[in-house]
Amino acid sequence: MESKSGEGKVVCVTGASGFIASWLVKLLLQRGYIVNATVRNLNLDNENLIILLLLTTFLKIKPPYKGQVDLGEAAAEAGKRTEPAPESEAPTVTDPSPVCEIAATPEPPAFAEAAEAAPSSPTLASRSDEFEDMFSGTPPATGEAAGFGHLPIPRATRAASQTSECGARDGLSMMIVNEAFVHAQQEVDDLKGQLDAQSRETEKFLHLLRAKEDELNQAITLSNLRPELDAAKAENRQLKEDTSKVAHLLGLDGPNERLHLFKAELLEEQSFDAAIDGCEGVFHTASPVSLTAKSKEELVDPAVKGTLNVLHSCAKSPSVRRVVVTASTSSVIFNKNMSTPGAVADETWYSDPEFCEERKQWYQLSKTLAEEAAWKFAKENGIDLVTLHPGLVIGPLLQPTLNFSCEAVVNFITQGKEAWSGGIYRFVDVRDVANAHILAFEVPSANGRYCLVAVNGYSSLVLKIVQKLYPSITFPENFEDGLPLTPHFQVSSERAKCLGVKFTSLELSVKDTVESLMEKNFLHI
Missing domain, CATH: 3.40.50.720 (NAD(P)-binding Rossmann-like Domain)
Known part of the structure; x- marks a missing residue:
């Protein structure tokens, strides 16, 4: 032993x-x-550790959930900033791992459930009062229909379908149901496209961050932030x-x-x-x-x-x-x-x-x-x-x-x-x-x-x-x-x-x- x-x-x-x-x-x-x-x-001097420190403490950059951030402008703007970013503005980062990964994800819109049927000309804005939990990801509690891909069917569509099954006897009710279904499916496709586009923008953002590392470090030096970065690294x-x-x-x-x-x-x-x-x-x-x-x-x-x-x-x-x-x-x-x-x-x-x-x-x-x-x-x-x-x-x-x-x-x-x-x-x-x-x-x-x-x-x-x-x-x-x-x-x-x-x-x-x-x-x- x-x-x-x-x-x-x-x-x-x-x-x-x-x-x-x-x-x-x-x-x-x-x-x-x-x-x-x-x-x-x-x-x-881990690349991602430096990037995350810059993002969350010095440059006040938030991940591009709604569009691209121009890093040239961000680096230039860094020279004007002397205070660290407020906690509310900093993205949530769970781990400065070798692959720089933003942990926060875009918050999907919420929808209120429709009572009987959807309006004839639905939009993302108008739907906000009619549907809820469109992207909740929660499986139907009582055997309701499966969703499109990984997203559940909007509850408005299910409500309309249930209304039809309970006795809608004229063609108008079926037209309303079909219209709601078509519009809901279109919205799902549109939103999935937006998320895919945002994901691509995020990848471009991270790529530019790495490409601009020297420029960012220079900006830090010029703005007298280098001692703060060194101190943060010393703590680790x-x-x-x-x-x-x-x-x-x-x-x-x-x-x-x-x-x-x-x-x-x-x-x-x-x-x-x-x-x-x-x-x-x-x-x-x-x-x-x-x-x-x-x-x-x-x-x-x-x-x-x-x-x-x-x-x-x-x-x-x-x-x-x-x-x-x-x-x-x-x-x-x-x-x-x-x-x-x-x-x-x-x-x-x-x-x-x-x-x-x-x-x-x-x-x-x-x-x-x-x-x-x-x-x-x-x-x-x-x-x-x-x-x-x-x-x-x-x-x-x-x-x-x-x-x-x-x-x-x-x-x-x-x-x-x-x-x-x-x-x-x-x-x-x-x-x-x-x-x-x-x-x-x-x-x-x-x-x-x-x-x-x-x-x-x-x-x-x-x-x-x-x-x-x-x-x-x-x-x-x-x-x-x-x-x-x-x-x-x-x-x-x-x-x-x-x-x-x-x-x-x-x-x-x-x-x-x-x-x-x-x-x-x-x-x-």
């Missing part, structure tokens, strides 16, 4: 749409946690509208009740306050990953400032009892000792910022400085901090995008291209990394740093497993098959095992990674 250790507890996961974080959110939800998840973009930050980067999160078990999305930016102060407020635990996974950055500022600023922004928000919330930061082996092993044959790195090792800077290893520098800043802030502010240091994280993808580490696997297989010089990797499964985060939060004795490495090896280890799974595969010419099984430099995970982390075999991790990459069309074998 699956553990529900998080029942009723609220935690926050930053960068929730990422590779590791997506799995972390999945496992947290499975354990019963309530998860506040931050993402960079909730895609709130927890809406689950992003259909690309967060859709996979919304498909997990339990998101409707226990997953709450927040927009947050690493470099924006107080951006994480709302998401972290009231949480017991915070998992900070958000950080840029790139080995091709051209300057240290490109990676160092988001990594360091983003970590401090998250920790500042944690310090403000008295409910936070532990913070788990996703660091990296990059902040452990990059120093002069890594070239020592037979060396085994562990949690007591620290990367040297000068060593990284001399070699322009900006990603390694960013992770090193971010971890240093985190420990310094945590000590000064009494925050219970744990840092996790995974190697090259592989495994099945939940997110729709190709992350750096899984792209490295694709490059191994298709190009024989190494992710970095030396070709020594510290492989670990993403599911084990996500589980280690939860253990680091739940285990009371957890503290300090934990290296997460299942296997130390060369890329050739991965390729041999792939070759066994797919014997017909052809590898690039630069594939090296004669490398030693154990590299001269390794990272130990003994401390993580003491925490309770159990590592997936490399064979299963590679198999699941390759199958996932193929399923998502990132790899073709």
Whole structure:
């Protein structure tokens, strides 16, 4: 039976749409946690949401039930308006769904029931005192005749028919009945035609709305309404509208009740306050990953400032009892000792910022400085901090995008291209990394740093497993098959095992990674 250790507890996961974080959110939800998840973009610039806001709040436009609205004039008129439309003028909209749909429908005319027969020259106006409920849609209560199409026969016609059946014996009565019937049928046809025309006008109206979006936005800007629109959009930050980067999160078990999305930016102060407020635990996974950055500022600023922004928000919330930061082996092993044959790195090792800077290893520098800043802030502010240091994280993808580490696997297989010089990797499964985060939060004795490495090896280890799974595969010419099984430099995970982390075999991790990459069309074998 699956553990529900998080029942009723609220935690926050930053960068929730990422590779590791997506799995972390999945496992947290499975354990019963309530998860506040931050993402960079909730895609709130939803076309229909904007249109509806414009219609109902700013432009005072009503759907064209009785004719076409000129949007050029409406946009120009928007510059003259500073007050929102009265509630009575706003159309009723039930749902800003991807297909912009006006919920209100035209109100059909009412008719008073005729006593005996209809006048000889009926019109829509004159009928208003003679018929009622022509379009009521209510089935006859006592077996009366069916209507034309989806509309009931006018009661005047039924009344006239009943009069005839009760004893009208002359031709005049029958003529009156027939005339009433003909006129009523004509009115039904005319009104149905009007409704069809109005429906077509509505479609044209919506089409023009989309075509005029830029013009409308310009009108809003010129009329100083942009701040009001931005404020309205900000109120919807927890809406689950992003259909690309967060859709996979919304498909997990339990998101409707226990997953709450927040927009947050690493470099924006107080951006994480709302998401972290009231949480017991915070998992900070958000950080840029790139080995091709051209300057240290490109990676160092988001990594360091983003970590401090998250920790500042944690310090403000008295409910936070532990913070788990996703660091990296990059902040452990990059120093002069890594070239020592037979060396085994562990949690007591620290990367040297000068060593990284001399070699322009900006990603390694960013992770090193971010971890240093985190420990310094945590000590000064009494925050219970744990840092996790995974190697090259592989495994099945939940997110729709190709992350750096899984792209490295694709490059191994298709190009024989190494992710970095030396070709020594510290492989670990993403599911084990996500589980280690939860253990680091739940285990009371957890503290300090934990290296997460299942296997130390060369890329050739991965390729041999792939070759066994797919014997017909052809590898690039630069594939090296004669490398030693154990590299001269390794990272130990003994401390993580003491925490309770159990590592997936490399064979299963590679198999699941390759199958996932193929399923998502990132790899073709």
